Amino acid sequence: MSKIKFFVFSFVFLLSLFTVYCSQFTVSAQERVESENYRIIFPNFNSGAGIPSSDNYLLNTTIGQTSAGLFSSSGYRVKAGFQYINSIIPFSFSISDTQINFGSLTPETPSTDSSTIIVSAGGAGGYSVKASENNPLQTEGGSNTIIDTLCDTTCSETAAGSWISNTKYGFGFNMSGDDVPTDFTNSNYFRQFADRDSAENPAVIMSSVNVGRERTAAITYKVNVPNVQPAGVYRNIITFTAIPSY
């Protein structure tokens, strides 16, 4: 029994020693991270460390003098495309069905329709797709409006909420697929479109910081109106803005 006690005691003792050892250095590492002396500059550093090899940094299109000393002779230096990939890959955006038709709306019976969005940012890294509406769904002249949905309890242009109830009215959208915001938990979660007429900024509906080839997402629109909704033809325009990262 004494051998077991000795074994257990030794293990606990060694573990404690290691923990104390680590915690001491943890404090010093933390100080290092927060210190104003974080940036250490070696002006005469000449080992070449940190300089990438030219093979991995092929300039896909570079015009003008790349050497700073020769800049004055040409007067410009131009780099087109991302410098760490070997070819200029186009940035592509596509969306199916340029018009979403809800048909005749029946009160308290939601109408839905969907489109597919595909983005290719090549091997160049990130991108974002933002969406906004010119105004909520309105009749000609804006006399009648279908409000932007508030979901069952609450939702906005940046935060999705569950929208199952047929007695909650409005216009909203759901996203599913690649690179979509995580607040679209499932197909019952909806957001409003950012309303430019109310000075709301376009909201991100797809984004990635990494490679993005043929990233595909489905956008599903939903509209539900009450019995008191005035008759009329309701329309609006959704603007999608797709831009690669810099």
Added chain:
Amino acid sequence: MPNKPMNTNFQSIFNWTFVCIGIYLYLFVFIDKVMAQTISLSITPPLLEVIIQPDKEIKQTYTITNNGSDTLLKAKVVYFIPSDTDGNVETTEVAAPEWVKYSKDIINLKADEQKTFNVVINPPLDTPETDHFLTLVFETATEQNNIGANNTFYKTEIGSNILVAVSSDGNPKKSAEIIEFSAPRIIDSLSTITYSLTLANNGNSFWKPNGKIIIDDEKSLKIAPLNVLSGYSRKISCLEGDELKNCNTDPDFKIGIIKSKLEFRLDEESEVYNIETITYSFPFVLLFVIFILLTLIKLRTIFKVWKRKN
């Protein structure tokens, strides 16, 4: 004579059948175009970086390709501001300076057609030495097809960013600050290290970090030369081949102190920035398994002794 009406009838039926097939084919094609109209645009280059002296001129040719339905495009160049630390942008309504010249004519881009578009950058002699962060945006101007139903139309905008630094000598002041370079303090010997790196630009012009994370002077991870704009910070990924990835070490068994050193320069400048962080690696899992095994062996021995005594 009796055959004539029969021939006429036959001819009539043939004509009507032909007309019906024609209408069917026309409607099929027409409906296909109306109901399945898509917008599919691509633009290259996706990024343009220019350092230019006042009174000099460069012309960049863009290629815009339409892989969707016929569309009308309108171009504009506007300022952008970074919307996060991941390199995404938020375009503004502020138009580019007048010395950024381009055609404002409507572009009629047919399906599967490709067109070129020129942007000329020609800052005048008195242009202040500063950076301009711009986005060339092509906006679709497809007309609405009013079919008398409740509907939503799309308008799409596709962009390409343009970073312009106006500099008389090509050497604008560049300066960096390491906002974050961190790794876990303690890890299990069998797990990997994930680094977080955020750099800020407190100089006058945009730059790219060129460098690497050196682990115990043995291995290294290349950091991606992503643009960091003056006055902003950016999370920096690592590079594997042509692709960006998180800065993670490969799985390796190591016990003790692991020193990770970040070293980088700003573009081709000589000044080197570096910082070090330490991670303690301890074989928690392995020791736990050994401890459990030894305990079981010991218990077995004790049990055997106890059984023998009783």
